[in-house]
Amino acid sequence: MLRREIEEKRAQEEKAERERQRRLTETLRRARTLWTGSRYRECIEVLQEAQKEFPAETEIVKLLETARHDEGEQEKAERHKQEQLGEARKLIGARQYEGALGILDQLLQQWPTDAAAKELRGVAQQGRQEQIREQQLREDLASLKKMVDEGRYPEAIAKAEKLRQDFPRENEIGKLVEAARNAQILFERTRRQEQLIEQVNQEIQNDRFREAILAAETALREFPGNTELAALMESAKTQLAEKEKRELRDKRVMEIKVLIGRGDLTGALDLVRQTVEAVGPDREIRQLQLQVEVEHEQLEKKKRRQQELLDEARGLLHQGKLGDAGKVLQQAVEGSLLSETDTRVGVLRREIEEKRAQEEKAERERQRRLTETLRRARTLWTGSRYRECIEVLQEAQKEFPAETEIVKLLEVARHDEGEQEKAERHKQEQLGEARKLIGARQYEGALGILDQLLQQWPTDAAAKELRGAAQQGRQEQIREQQLREDLASLKKMVDEGRYPEAIAKAEKLRQNFPRENEIGKLVDTARNAQDQLERKRRQEQQVAQVNQEIQKRALPGSDCGGRGCSHRVSGEHRVGGLDGERQDAVGGKK
Numbered sequence: 001m002l003r004r005e006i007e008e009k010r011a012q013e014e015k016a017e018r019e020r021q022r023r024l025t026e027t028l029r030r031a032r033t034l035w036t037g038s039r040y041r042e043c044i045e046v047l048q049e050a051q052k053e054f055p056a057e058t059e060i061v062k063l064l065e066t067a068r069h070d071e072g073e074q075e076k077a078e079r080h081k082q083e084q085l086g087e088a089r090k091l092i093g094a095r096q097y098e099g100a101l102g103i104l105d106q107l108l109q110q111w112p113t114d115a116a117a118k119e120l121r122g123v124a125q126q127g128r129q130e131q132i133r134e135q136q137l138r139e140d141l142a143s144l145k146k147m148v149d150e151g152r153y154p155e156a157i158a159k160a161e162k163l164r165q166d167f168p169r170e171n172e173i174g175k176l177v178e179a180a181r182n183a184q185i186l187f188e189r190t191r192r193q194e195q196l197i198e199q200v201n202q203e204i205q206n207d208r209f210r211e212a213i214l215a216a217e218t219a220l221r222e223f224p225g226n227t228e229l230a231a232l233m234e235s236a237k238t239q240l241a242e243k244e245k246r247e248l249r250d251k252r253v254m255e256i257k258v259l260i261g262r263g264d265l266t267g268a269l270d271l272v273r274q275t276v277e278a279v280g281p282d283r284e285i286r287q288l289q290l291q292v293e294v295e296h297e298q299l300e301k302k303k304r305r306q307q308e309l310l311d312e313a314r315g316l317l318h319q320g321k322l323g324d325a326g327k328v329l330q331q332a333v334e335g336s337l338l339s340e341t342d343t344r345v346g347v348l349r350r351e352i353e354e355k356r357a358q359e360e361k362a363e364r365e366r367q368r369r370l371t372e373t374l375r376r377a378r379t380l381w382t383g384s385r386y387r388e389c390i391e392v393l394q395e396a397q398k399e400f401p402a403e404t405e406i407v408k409l410l411e412v413a414r415h416d417e418g419e420q421e422k423a424e425r426h427k428q429e430q431l432g433e434a435r436k437l438i439g440a441r442q443y444e445g446a447l448g449i450l451d452q453l454l455q456q457w458p459t460d461a462a463a464k465e466l467r468g469a470a471q472q473g474r475q476e477q478i479r480e481q482q483l484r485e486d487l488a489s490l491k492k493m494v495d496e497g498r499y500p501e502a503i504a505k506a507e508k509l510r511q512n513f514p515r516e517n518e519i520g521k522l523v524d525t526a527r528n529a530q531d532q533l534e535r536k537r538r539q540e541q542q543v544a545q546v547n548q549e550i551q552k553r554a555l556p557g558s559d560c561g562g563r564g565c566s567h568r569v570s571g572e573h574r575v576g577g578l579d580g581e582r583q584d585a586v587g588g589k590k
Helices: 002-036 040-053 058-093 098-109 115-149 153-166 171-205 209-222 226-263 265-279 283-317 322-334 343-382 386-399 403-437 443-458 461-495 499-511 519-553 563-588
Strands: none
Touching: 002 040, 002 058, 040 058, 058 098, 058 115, 098 115, 098 563, 115 153, 115 171, 153 171, 171 209, 209 226, 226 265, 226 283, 265 283, 283 322, 283 343, 283 519, 322 343, 343 386, 343 403, 386 403, 403 443, 403 461, 443 461, 461 499, 461 519
């Protein structure tokens, strides 16, 4: 008992010590976390509170000294930071942004999350950007004035517009833009007049009088009071009239020669007369007129002969004699009566070629129809669709009566149609025989016939349907045979007195043949017989038990009087009753 109290006391002390160590460890962990996060004041407060509970813990003393030292250093650093922030504010107030940014960058390296330092640095950065922007504006304005003074107006205007976007409130920029634009307009107008005069002069020098007149008219609409432009336009008009007359005469001469070269002598004569009326008498034009009149007479004779040949060739073409028509044209070309380049020859040859192409196309179309008809007929024949094949070939024979291939295929199709009809009759006979066998429940024979038919006609629906019926009938037949065998076996078990086995088998059969009443009758018979047998066994056991009781109670040598004799008689009576019941059970079983 004392030992148990000692052990309990020791366990309590150990538990208290463990709890003390846990609180100490937790306090030190929290103090170190605060110290690591530079929260020295909180760390000192935690350690001072812990020192009251753990006065002898040297680790608490050491950590407390460290925290107090670091708190002093932190206060010094904070004073230094505030001094630097004050210095930065003074520099920003004096617009010395570079110096302020240097101080603030150093502070942010040491205190990267300090909000005051970040805010002051943003102000200093913005001030420096404004300072740079003002300096850039002064430099750009000086550059802009220099461009205007040097006459570089487009460049000055472009730069000024860009500056105006950057400095929309700077009025000096607008004044410089306006001055540059006015100067540029005056400069451009003067230069434009000089360019237009130079353009008109250049066109006149190049004999481009129409272009010179058009350019002068356009320039005068822009500068109506310019006398130099008006004089240049009049000069261009005079020179243009003389040039047009020379050009017309030269052009007509060239056209007349071209017409002569082409053989258009009628057109050449008409053009000669028109030229004389337009430009007056001319020796070269007169010579051309005489030449045209002589050649015109010769040409008329040649045209008449050409027309005769063309009419002959066209007549042959209309008669369908394409080879003869082409031969007439070729002989005329080779004899120089017709030219290869004559459009009439080309037209007639094209007509011959078109006629030949039409005939070839018609022949190709005929061959295509023939090929398509034969292909369709062969497809029908291959698919044993002989009646459709014969109808297609008979229709084709009307269009292609001389095609021997149609005749041959038609004969083959008619022969195969006859064979198909024979096979169909045979198939129907076999199907009828199979139906008779199915009706007679001779399913094996019917399946044999139907399997042979399906080998020859694997897609025949009637054969497939009959085979399904025969297969189903055979399965029913096998099932009935199995049922008969099982019923015979079941009856045998009942006759042999194997009632439990018979009942188990009968129940299984009842699941397979739920509508078979004979199974239920056998089950009832087996169960009744089994009940009677059990009853008989119990009776025999009771009889044996009674006999044993009688034998125990009967005394040796005693007479029939008295209580013992009457008891034996009563027992014999009970035995007799039991024997009667046993006989009844045996009779019931029989």
